[in-house]
Each structure stands twice: as structure tokens, then as C-alpha cells.
Amino acid sequence: MSLPSLRDLIDQHFNAEELRQLCLDVGVAYENLVGETRIMKAQSLVEHCLRHGLLLPLTSRCQKLRPRVAWPDGAKVAQEWDKVQQKIAAQEHLRDLLPPAQLEEVRTQLQAKERDLLAQLMGSVAELAASQSHSWEKHYLQTLLGYCEPLDLAAIDELYGEQKPIRVSDVFTSLSVGRGGKTAVSTIATSKHLVILGYPGGGKSTLVNYLAAQMARRRLGQPADPLDGWQDNTALLPVRIILRHFAAALPATVPPGKKGGLVWDYLQHHLLPQWGCQEAFTELKRLLTEEGGLILFDGLDEVAESDADTRRSLLKEAIADFAAPLEQCKVVVTCREYAYKQGDAWRLPEADFPVVDLQLFAPQQVKKFTQTWYRLTGPLKGWDSRRCQREAERLYTASQQQPHLRELAQYPLLLTLMAQVHGRDGTLPEDRADLYERAVNLLLAHWENRMEREVDGGRRVEPGLIARLGVKTEVLKGALARVAFQAHEQQEMADERDERSADITRDLLWEELHAALGSYDRAKQVTDYVEFRAGLLQARDRFTYTFPHRTFQEYLAAWHIWQTVNPGELLAERLRRDLGWWREVFLLAAGQQKQTPRNVADLVDWLLPGAADGKVTPEQVTLTMLAEQALYETGFMSHTRPQQPQYRFTAVAIRVRDWLLAGMLAEGQIPVKERAAAGRSLGRLRWPDSMLLDNRPGVGVMWHNGLLLPDIAWGEVVAAGLYLIGGNESVYDDEKEREVEIGQPFQLACYPVTFAQFQCFVEADDFTDERWWAGMPPVEEAYDTVYQLRELSKQKFPFTNHPRENVSWYQAVAFCRWLGDKLGAVVALPHEHEWEVAARYPDNRFFPWGNEFAADKANIDVGDAAVEQTTTVGLYPAGQNRKLGLHDLGGNVWEWCSNKYAELEETVVDDSGARRVLRGGSWYGNLLNARAMARVNDYPVARYNFFGFRVIHRIVLP
Structure with missing residues (x-):
């Protein structure tokens, strides 16, 4: 007959209240134990102590409280368990040394030994099932x-650890x-x-x-x-x-x-x-x-x-x-x-x-999360409901005020960190690196606080770890940063790696702590302390430690890299070895040097050592986008001097731009989705004088008579005369072939109006001038949504070099009136006849590029290459009308035309609400939409993220 297991002995000799006290004695939260019956709670307690190296304290405490009971030898079982776990972990290194059959035999033996030890601690599962009325399913589901359910990062503020843990279900948005x-x-x-x-x-x-x-x-x-x-x-x-x-x-x-x-x-x-x-x-x-x-x-x-x-x-x-x-x-x-x-x-x-x-958080989701967060955590701080609501509103408002904070708040993980930092400091950090800096400091401060522990039925106040060691916080941080770097490097080569941080062996941790603290005794103090109080480091068991999340590991690894002799060279080498693994480390390293742009420039120099040439590869494009993100996140462009191209910081930005342009336009060499991503990267950066880093004529803005205006590039002139339009094998009733007369020569803009160009109008001092809005209705009511005439819809894809979308016909007309006034020229929306003649010029082709459809010549929703959003204008050079130099006439965004759909000659601005014509197809459209003769219509108040416009310049003949 086998001896009773540790689980069964605890169940037999401790009632419910005594079991709760036993948990307190060994530092385990009774409320976190799985199960509703005492035996299930006992099993959960043994499991927890086994996983966290608390088996010896548990059996010792049981022996002291119940000395006549024959308790298992906790020290012996724990030692044997650790040996088995080390051997199981060591199997990974035996893969290349042992034949598969022998390796499998070793695995089987270790599993048998593991089961024997578990039986000593928890008995047989059959006994547990027989001893209670609860089913296997209930036990499984509760486990x-x-x-x-636990929210891992809820313990940055030690206040949360003293209360009922916050659950994922509590804050899920x-x-x-x-x-x-x-x-x-x-x-x-x-x-x-x-x-x-x-x-x-x-x-x-x-x-x-x-x-x-x-x-x-x-x-x-x-x-x-x-x-x-x-x-x-x-x-x-x-x-x-x-x-x-x-x-x-x-x-x-x-x-x-x-x-x-x-x-x-x-x-x-x-x-x-x-x-x-x-x-x-x-x-x-x-x-x-x-x-x-x-x-x-x-x-x-x-x-x-x-x-x-x-x-x-x-x-x-x-x-x-x-x-x-x-x-x-x-x-x-x-x-x-x-x-x-x-x-x-x-x-x-x-x-x-x-x-x-999976989409990132939109503003309404950020708002919901902040309200939920403070509703849960505010009462722990003694706040009433009004204070909780007020702080939630402050957090939400702060997260939306600055572009970089809005971007951070989109990520659930970072928003959770922002909420915790805001709850402690009352303010939000400037960027992602600063966010982790403050979070790391909070976790280190957690180790500085005094700790109260239950000991022998009483409470004992003990000094924090930093005070015990008698060292500066920065010294301990440096040691942990070296550990983080080594762990991250080792994890790169591991067979398993995830968003969780690496398992750090006690030996590695002790060696680095010994180097920093001067003795192994102090190193052991750290690991002993961590077993009782999690902070910047957490104990998985007595031999393994980890950081709370891999992002902390990456932040500290980046911090360590700046303490080395050649940080840029070290990072560049690792990025080329495994870009995905070291990407976040690179960005965090750049962010840590935000106030020292010279160091950011050094990182880019290592990443992109040479000027752009024709030898662009997908890997080169990815590295360039990484360099751009570093410039974007650190605000590097504010340190450049656009009028001095040889100035160091300016030259770095130009090099990044040239590589992005090379990758963006490398049709046939780079997949279209990667080219589109390069275009988005390029569309995020501006010079300090508001000019775009994307310097292609017709894409950005220009200074003209002291005003920031759209830089419109015009295509070649289309002469007045008779032209055929309409008609092909896919013809609709309103696309029949017919002859139209163009009464005045004209030029279409080379590209649709970009987001940056439209913003010139929006941000102009005279945006509300009645001259631009004359003849239009005071409000726009579109599909049950009412807008004020001058009220803008948010740009869905906010990149400076993408088409302006979500714009109504009325707003497009107002833009044309304003721009024509500033340029002293006739600027308008094209009539659909003008638009089609230009698209099919000079040979009445079916598509702007020719008579044959090709999915790689336009941004439309066809095939695996569909980008599924707008792209930077001009991304498809092969899809342009080369004779006139016009881009994006097929796909990207539908383009508003001036005339009404039912009355083709009627172009007057009025408040009738009559449908207006759109041409060109879009990223949301199909092959038929991309034909040059395709025409659709909508109400002039309609706003969609696939509606935009392009302007026309009609030449006044003498």
C-alpha cells in the first residue's frame, strides 16, 4: 500500500481556515488556488509550490504545525524534481548527439520518473476524482x-498585488x-x-x-x-x-x-x-x-x-x-x-x-479601455466613481493629443502600460522608449519598497532589495540589462521563442550579478528576494527567472547595447542575421537616444552604409523601412536642415528617402505589398519647413508667395477636338461608344490630390472663406449622417503621399476654387469626358496603360497582390498613361468629376443633391472598375475611404 501523498495529507490535517493560513505562511495567495473543494485547493497549492521552488518551505511549515504526521521529505523530493527538470531541458542538446530511438528512450524514462514524483506529491488522479463529486471537466476548466484569466502586467504598481488580481476578462476590449x-x-x-x-x-x-x-x-x-x-x-x-x-x-x-x-x-x-x-x-x-x-x-x-x-x-x-x-x-x-x-x-x-x-485599437476602443481600467483600479486607490471617470477622461485625452501617443495607444499592451504609468505619475511618456523607461523604473522602485510578510502567524516588515544590497539602482539595472542582452541573444537561436521573455538560468543570472555586485552572496540575495516579490525580474522556479514580458527584455537589451564600444555595428550585424528578432531592440535603442540625434544617425549609417543604387532587394527595403521608423519615432527630422543637403543629419534623411523611393518603384524586383509599405514609410516624414521628404514633383507641397500650397504637376496637354469614348466587350448601357467634343485644351494633374496637398487648404487661414463654399448646402446629409459643410471626415489612411479620401464632391470643388485663386489659374474638377479622353489617350485604349488588363498595373482588389487600402500615388509606373504622364487613372481611389450623372452637360454647383460621376476604379474595386470607360455615381455628399479626386487645368486660348 502506497503512502498518502502530500496533497492528501494537507487535505486530511488542515481545515479550510487552516489551509488559508498555511498559504499565507508560504507566501501563496489562497484566492488564486484553483478549485472549490479543500482537496482541489490542496492540489493547487502543491502544484504552485512545486513550480515556484516553494516545496521545502511548504513541507517544513507543515512539519512544524503538525509534527506527528509523516510528511514527505520536501528537500529530497524538490532536489529530485529539479534534477529531472534539468535533464528534460537538456534533451534539446542531445538531439544531434543521440540516435532518435535512444533519445526517445531517455524521454520515456524521464517522463516515468516525473510521474512518480508527482504521485508522491499529489497522489493518483483517479483518487482525486473519486474523492469528490466534481467532474474531470470542472477541474480541467478551473485549471x-x-x-x-490573470493579467500578467497588473503588478507594476504594488497596490494591485495586494488586492484581488485583475483578470483579462475584466479589461478585455x-x-x-x-x-x-x-x-x-x-x-x-x-x-x-x-x-x-x-x-x-x-x-x-x-x-x-x-x-x-x-x-x-x-x-x-x-x-x-x-x-x-x-x-x-x-x-x-x-x-x-x-x-x-x-x-x-x-x-x-x-x-x-x-x-x-x-x-x-x-x-x-x-x-x-x-x-x-x-x-x-x-x-x-x-x-x-x-x-x-x-x-x-x-x-x-x-x-x-x-x-x-x-x-x-x-x-x-x-x-x-x-x-x-x-x-x-x-x-x-x-x-x-x-x-x-x-x-x-x-x-x-x-x-x-x-x-x-487583427486591427489595432481605434480611438473609441482606447476610450473604452481607459474607462474600464480606472473603474477597476481607481477604487484600489480610494477614488470615488467621479474621480475614476475624471482620471479615465484625462488618460484618454492625453493619449490622443499627440500623434506619437495616439500611435502607442493603438497597441493593447502599450496602452496597458500607459494606463499603469499614468495611474502612478499622472502623466504620459513622450514615446515608446520613454514608456518602457518609466515602466522599468517603476518595477525597480517596486524592489525599493519595504515588504510586509506573514511569518509564524505575525507580520514582519522587511527592507526592500535595493536597501539590502546597499547599491545604486543603476548598478542593478546595468546587471539586468546585460542579462537581458545575453538572454535575448540565446533565445534567438532557441527552438521556441515568443512574446514572452527568455528563461534565464540561475547560473547566468548569478554570474552577471556577481560581476556587478561584487559577491555571490549578494547575487543570491537578489534571487532569494525575487522568489518572494516579483518586479523587473520574476522567478519561474528556483533555477529559472524571466522578465515580465519580452518587451522589457528587448528594452534592457537595447539599453545594454549603448554601453558597448560599437553599438551600431553590433546591432546591424544582428539585424542582418535575424531582422525579425532584433527589430524591436533596434527601435528601442534608437528611442533611448532621442535627445542625441548623432547616435540615431550612427545607427542608420550602420544599417544603410551606402547610397541607393539599382541593386534593391526585399531585405534592403525592410532594413530601410526600419531606419525610417527610427527617424519617425525619434523626431529626427526636426534636427535636419533641408537647405543644406551635405549637413550630416540631412544627408541621413536623404539616404533613407532615396532607398525608400528605389524600393517603392522597383516593379518586378520587390513584391507590391512591400513596395506599398515602403511608400507608407516615405509618407510619414516631413522636413522642418513642412515640405515632404517624398520629393517627387506633384506629390507634395511648395511655398508660394509665403503660402504653403499643393505642388501640382501637370500632365501633357490634350488638344481640343473630337474623340471617341465608351465601348468594349464589357460595356454597360451607359458606356456605349460615342463621339464627344473637347472644346478647350487641358492638362490633368499627374496624380490624385494627396493628403498633404489637401491639408494645405484645410490649414489655410481662409479655409472658411465663403468664396470657396458658395452655392453649396449648409449641411451635408449622407446615409443617415449629418455633416456641416466644412466639417471634414477623418482620413482613413493618413500618409502624406496617399490620395486624400473620405472627401465629398462639395469639398473637392471648394479645394479647386481655393487653389485656383492662389495660383491665378483655372483649376477645377474634370468633366468625365475630359477624364476619359485623357485616360485613353492617344489610341482609345481600354485601360490607361493599354488594351490588356494586368493586376500588377493598378491598385485594385484583384488577386493575391491586392493591397487592400490606398497606396502612395505613382506606385505603379507601368500602369500610367505614358503619353501624358498620368498616374493612378486605374485604381487607388474613385475620382470625382464635375458633371451630374443624369445630365452630362450640367456641371454647375448647386444644392440639389443630384448624383455626380466618379471615374477610375479604386483599391476596393474590381477589374471592370479599372477600365477607362467605367463610370459610377453617388450623391455629392458621399464620403468613402475609396473616393478622392484629381484636378484639371483648362488652357485659355488667346
């Missing part, structure tokens, strides 16, 4: 909630996918299989945890949120698999036809045993197979892949083969957007796993 505004939750509800792509810190893992937790709550009968797109009675069995853990557990070899079983093997032999839920596997598999469930695979990008390691491809095949027979299951996979590139071998088949993009 799942324990992993998915709905996320959207795609361009239609549909929520991610509702998209999953209507999808069988789905891949969700998102930015780092964009909320992918939070979405996974939230959905898993909500489904668990529904099945447990606990209060749960209504879910967009889901029936209230839908309660799918949730399974969450972190793919980096799955990848680490993959066997060395997989026989043919067995890949579909890898997920089941992982659940049975790894995930569920680690959670203490071994008994759940059989029924869980049956339910998923027969009734269905929600299976969430988080972080496909978090697994490294190299020439010698095809684990990510194996994961893809394992997921696809696993999902195929599960007819009733929903399967969702998340991945960082830049890692899931078209053509990668490890992409899941899109026909089976369609892809959607």
Missing part, C-alpha cells in the same frame, strides 16, 4: 481559468479584424478554421485567453460576458495550446502518417499532466471528436525555423492533420503579421485556414 470593422470574436464565431495575424503587443494572446476563459466560464455555469456573434447558450469546450511549448515537446522523428497524432500526444503526455489534469484526456478527446470544441493555437511565429530546423513546417502539418477530421471543432491559429509571409513553406493552406488581420 484553464487559472492560466488564462473588443478587437476588430479586416477592413469591415467586424469583431474578432464574431469572426471566430462564423469560422471553422482561421489564422489571425497581429502586431507585437496587438492583443493576439489576450484574445486567445479571453475566449478560452469565457467558454470555460459558460461551461462551468459561472457569470460570463455576452460574445458578439455567439448564441448565449453556446459553450464550446476550450483547449489552449501555446505553440512554443508544443514545439519543444515534439519528438526527434515522426513516422509518415503520424503527424495528426502529435497534438493528441502533446495533450496526453505534456500539457494535461503539467496541469494536474491527466484524467481529463480520454473524455476531452471524446468530446472534441464527437461534440466539438474551440481549439486555440497561440503563436505560430514563436517557433524559430532555420535551414536545419523545420519544426514550424512540422507544426503546420500537425495542426492541419489534427484539424481535418474534427468536423465539429473550431480551430484558430495566431501569428505575428510580419512572420506569416506569402509563399512561406510553413503557411497553412489558405483554402482551409483563411487569414484575417
